Amino acid sequence: MEAxxxxxxxVIETGRIGSPVFLRCALQVGxxxxxxxxxxxxxxxxxxxxxxxxxxxxxxxxxxxxGDAEATQVTLMVKYxxxxxxxxxxxxxxxxxxxxxxxxxxxxxxxxxxxxGRHRFGVQPFxxxxxxxxxxxxxxxxETGTPIQMEG
Amino acid sequence: xxKYGVLLLGGHRTHQENYAACFAQDARCRLIAFxxxxxxxxxxxxxxxxxxxxxxLPFISHLDEALARDDVHIVSLCTEVxxxxxxxSKCAMAGKHxxxxxxxxLNPDDANQxxxxxxxxxxxxxxxxxxxxxxxxxxxxxxxxxLLGELRAIHCDVLFAKGxxxxxxxxxxxxxxxxxxxxxxxxxxxxxxxxxxYAVAMMNWLTRKPVQTVFGLTANYFFQEHxxxxxxxxxxxxxxxxxxxxxTIVGGRYGWQSHAQGGVRKVQLVGTHNTLTFDASVHRLxxxxxxxxxxxxPPHPLxxxxxWSSTQSEIGMESKKQWVDIGDTHDGTREFGAFIDCIENGVxxxxxxxxxxxxxxxINAGYRSAASGEVVIL
Numbered sequence: 001m002e003a004x005x006x007x008x009x010x011v012i013e014t015g016r017i018g019s020p021v022f023l024r025c026a027l028q029v030g031x032x033x034x035x036x037x038x039x040x041x042x043x044x045x046x047x048x049x050x051x052x053x054x055x056x057x058x059x060x061x062x063x064x065x066x067g068d069a070e071a072t073q074v075t076l077m078v079k080y081x082x083x084x085x086x087x088x089x090x091x092x093x094x095x096x097x098x099x100x101x102x103x104x105x106x107x108x109x110x111x112x113x114x115x116x117g118r119h120r121f122g123v124q125p126f127x128x129x130x131x132x133x134x135x136x137x138x139x140x141x142x143e144t145g146t147p148i149q150m151e152g
Numbered sequence: 153x154x155k156y157g158v159l160l161l162g163g164h165r166t167h168q169e170n171y172a173a174c175f176a177q178d179a180r181c182r183l184i185a186f187x188x189x190x191x192x193x194x195x196x197x198x199x200x201x202x203x204x205x206x207x208x209l210p211f212i213s214h215l216d217e218a219l220a221r222d223d224v225h226i227v228s229l230c231t232e233v234x235x236x237x238x239x240x241s242k243c244a245m246a247g248k249h250x251x252x253x254x255x256x257x258l259n260p261d262d263a264n265q266x267x268x269x270x271x272x273x274x275x276x277x278x279x280x281x282x283x284x285x286x287x288x289x290x291x292x293x294x295x296x297x298x299l300l301g302e303l304r305a306i307h308c309d310v311l312f313a314k315g316x317x318x319x320x321x322x323x324x325x326x327x328x329x330x331x332x333x334x335x336x337x338x339x340x341x342x343x344x345x346x347x348x349x350y351a352v353a354m355m356n357w358l359t360r361k362p363v364q365t366v367f368g369l370t371a372n373y374f375f376q377e378h379x380x381x382x383x384x385x386x387x388x389x390x391x392x393x394x395x396x397x398x399x400t401i402v403g404g405r406y407g408w409q410s411h412a413q414g415g416v417r418k419v420q421l422v423g424t425h426n427t428l429t430f431d432a433s434v435h436r437l438x439x440x441x442x443x444x445x446x447x448x449x450p451p452h453p454l455x456x457x458x459x460w461s462s463t464q465s466e467i468g469m470e471s472k473k474q475w476v477d478i479g480d481t482h483d484g485t486r487e488f489g490a491f492i493d494c495i496e497n498g499v500x501x502x503x504x505x506x507x508x509x510x511x512x513x514x515i516n517a518g519y520r521s522a523a524s525g526e527v528v529i530l
Contacts, residue, residue, distance in 0.1 A: 019322045021373040066398040072304040073422045075398045077390045083325035085369050087400050091422045107318040109410045
């Protein structure tokens with residue numbers, strides 16, 4: 001994931017896509033942990049939120065999450081102070097972890113999808129980053145079923 | 153065997169440019185004439201007359217007169233969205249089957265008026281959508297297949313790769329209004345409605361689950377034209393469907409060079425057993441050759457967003473050539489053929505007015521949510 005993150009950041013910095021305005025990101029995470037138990041989807045979602053926050057030119061303003069982090073999927077909508085938006089979803093899969101994303105700028109788009117099927121062995125396995133953001137806010141939104149307004 | 157006479161409402165710079173050709177291609181149909189309300193905007197009447205002339209068809213100045221004709225069985229309705237509820241109801245009450253351009257109406261009141269008239273008259277109706285496209289049928293098959301398990305989420309993106317982006321001010325937040333007062337402008341349309349209706353209708357058709365809550369955002373990310381009209385060029389909705397299914401849709405217009413074809417058309421189904429992704433462009437050839445790369449066409453003063461076939465033809469628009477679809481290219485034939493099949497067989501369309509009206513309600517709720525910042529309960 002770090003390689004993808006860095007590559008996209010480099011493209012953003014060249015100005016080719018203009019100012020990022022929208023991120024659609026679907027992360028599929030492998031179903032089981034090393035211990036055989038199902039891991040919560042909360043941390044992967046927070047990691048993807050961290051990606052979005054890093055690429056968007058303003059701070060999160062409003063966070064709304066749906067789903068069940070202990071079940072099949074969670075989906076997050078993050079509205080940013082500058083009007084930008086991120087739609088982020090994480091779900092479990094039997095196969096390896098991978099991501100499908102579209103980062104839209106006001107002058108262009110970056111599309112990226114982790115190679116799948118017979119192409120999946122042609123790249124290093126996709127490894128989720130460590131750093132997550134908005135974890136508590138996402139939890140709060142999932143618990144209350146409402147959008148959470150960020151302070152400040 | 154031409155069984156069904158088709159009356160065409162709406163002219164140049166409407167989707168009638170395409171729909172008239174699609175009806176004409178169906179051997180069961182015959183184009184009869186163009187018409188419009190006698191007090192319709194003069195420009196619209198002129199555009200109707202010009203397309204009628206191009207197709208060598210008469211233009212009947214009074215809609216009542218056209219609807220009184222026994223040789224008219226179907227009305228293809230491409231008037232401005234603002235008039236569709238009233239005009240469509242009139243056509244239905246005259247006993248004509250109604251083919252509806254998308255979206256079928258501006259708001260739930262207009263949609264309900266049309267639905268009620270169609271029900272009272274007992275005629276058939278269908279709104280244009282993507283559900284008869286080859287890829288939509290594949291998604292539907294997958295959804296009906298046990299492979300997916302229980303559906304838990306569905307995400308659908310439809311974005312049009314048209315227009316010249318980069319002219320809207322960066323970081324200027326859009327202030328949405330709770331209702332759409334005006335839809336039809338020369339230079340732009342509200343894109344969460346205009347393009348988002350494809351995604352919403354697709355999601356609705358695939359799941360057949362009532363939408364319970366809507367949370368939305370609209371934006372002016374790309375085009376000064378939309379900003380000048382105070383309408384959005386992009387919108388997204390997050391919904392909760394009956395059964396706890398999460399759904400998100402994205403609809404908008406993001407620029408000629410933002411995609412190798414016409415834009416993203418994608419559905420992701422998340423089930424308890426599997427996750428499946430469907431991209432309408434996935435079955436393709438990719439061609440690289442010693443030929444000029446695609447160039448965005450110069451903006452047509454009457455169609456800077458590239459909405460209409462006629463205006464794009466006038467500026468010598470050249471289609472993108474790098475990705476070439478493989479296989480079925482008969483989506484239009486299937487869409488219009490399906491409607492005629494419904495009339496012939498006396499059955500309801502999968503996207504009849506009553507069903508399509510749900511999309512109008514969902515999108516209108518999306519505007520209310522975008523304006524208030526609140527979750528809207530349907």
